[in-house]
Amino acid sequence: MLQQKIPATVITGFLGAGKTTMIRNLLQNAGGKRIALIINEFGDLGVDGDVLKGCGAEACSEDDIIELTNGCICCTVADDFIPTMTKLLERENRPDHIVIETSGLALPQPLVAAFNWPEIKTQVTVDGVITVVDSAAVAAGRFADDHDKVDALRVEDENLDHESPLEELFEDQLTAADLIVLNKIDLIDAEGLKSVRDEVASRTARKPSMIEAKNGEVAAAVLLGLGVGTEDDIANRKSHHELEHENGEEHDHDEFDSFVVELPAIAEPAAFIERLKGVIAEHDVLRLKGFADVPGKPLRLLVQAVGSRIDHYFERAWAPGETRGTRLVVIGLHDMDEAAVRAAIAAAV
Numbered sequence: 482m483l484q485q486k487i488p489a490t491v492i493t494g495f496l497g498a499g500k501t502t503m504i505r506n507l508l509q510n511a512g513g514k515r516i517a518l519i520i521n522e523f524g525d526l527g528v529d530g531d532v533l534k535g536c537g538a539e540a541c542s543e544d545d546i547i548e549l550t551n552g553c554i555c556c557t558v559a560d561d562f563i564p565t566m567t568k569l570l571e572r573e574n575r576p577d578h579i580v581i582e583t584s585g586l587a588l589p590q591p592l593v594a595a596f597n598w599p600e601i602k603t604q605v606t607v608d609g610v611i612t613v614v615d616s617a618a619v620a621a622g623r624f625a626d627d628h629d630k631v632d633a634l635r636v637e638d639e640n641l642d643h644e645s646p647l648e649e650l651f652e653d654q655l656t657a658a659d660l661i662v663l664n665k666i667d668l669i670d671a672e673g674l675k676s677v678r679d680e681v682a683s684r685t686a687r688k689p690s691m692i693e694a695k696n697g698e699v700a701a702a703v704l705l706g707l708g709v710g711t712e713d714d715i716a717n718r719k720s721h722h723e724l725e726h727e728n729g730e731e732h733d734h735d736e737f738d739s740f741v742v743e744l745p746a747i748a749e750p751a752a753f754i755e756r757l758k759g760v761i762a763e764h765d766v767l768r769l770k771g772f773a774d775v776p777g778k779p780l781r782l783l784v785q786a787v788g789s790r791i792d793h794y795f796e797r798a799w800a801p802g803e804t805r806g807t808r809l810v811v812i813g814l815h816d817m818d819e820a821a822v823r824a825a826i827a828a829a830v
């Protein structure tokens with residue numbers, strides 16, 4: 482008997498836009514669907530996988546959460562993604578739906594194109610690409626703010642073919658979208674939201690639908706079942722990179738950097754977080770996330786910074802046998818001064 486193709490939803494969006502939060506909500510409201518989740522993260526700590534495994538949703542057991550940590554999914558399609566999918570499809574108990582969270586720095590295009598590979602195409606189709614947008618970051622000009630810097634660099638180097646790396650990635654992720662979720666609307670007012678809508682619309686020629694959300698709360702029925710078959714349309718959604726480098730040059734993530742900072746226990750979390758805000762602002766850190774050991778507390782502290790907005794809360798008990806510790810992954814542009822950021826974070830403890 483011919484098996485129906487399994488729908489796969491690709492969830493993309495810049496660092497910290499709210500992808501993991503939205504997926505967590507989706508898993509908790511999946512209405513009986515069994516979902517397999519493939520998560521790809523930039524940085525070596527696997528925070529997203531941990532957060533999702535901890536959510537205890539019936540729709541997705543720990544076995545169904547697969548982490549791809551070997552670099553950004555767009556660059557490791559052949560080595561990581563295809564073998565992972567093949568293994569998933571060989572399972573006896575196949576999922577009803579596959580959800581793929583790309584890293585915040587990934588270009589969705591190569592991933593979607595992989596669904597045209599023969600070993601995948603017969604069994605899976607892309608239900609849709611959903612791009613999550615951090616509305617507060619757009620309203621704050623995060624993706625348009627270094628025109629001057631780039632223009633200045635271009636004067637020095639006329640071969641410079643890139644716009645700001647943030648702006649370019651933002652546009653590439655929007656270009657791939659079948660549905661755009663304007664998330665974090667709780668952080669902006671009505672006027673801000675209108676300007677975000679206008680800006681997002683101006684950056685995508687295909688004009689996909691936009692919906693608004695707070696904490697990624699979008700009904701599962703809206704996210705799953707778009708039924709687009711995006712892989713058939715991927716040639717119409719080329720990234721800047723593909724348009725610029727059709728001569729076959731390799732894409733990479735040289736514009737961004739990440740490292741992990743290990744720290745001692747944090748005795749005064751509130752004061753630490755306040756000082757961390759200063760470090761992030763001073764060094765223009767794009768994203769910082771991880772866990773902290775707070776002496777005397779049975780739970781570990783989850784720390785999530787997107788720009789200098791930081792959320793922190795006690796997340797789950799340290800597991801038996803797990804070594805208590807403080808580990809944070811830091812992501813920034815390539816010119817971020819790693820030694821200075823490390824020293825500043827250490828001094829914030």
Ligand SMILES: Nc1nc2c(ncn2[C@@H]2O[C@H](COP(=O)(O)OP(=O)(O)OP(=O)(O)O)[C@@H](O)[C@H]2O)c(=O)[nH]1
Binds near residue numbers: 495502785
């Ligand atoms: N105020 C507010 N915060 C949000 C919202 N959605 C997510 N957040 C917070 O934003 C931070 C980043 O959210 P994540 O879901 O981890 O973002 P992500 O896109 O998965 O991040 P990366 O995987 O690092 O790219 C967390 O601290 C979330 O709690 C929202 O709608 N409003």
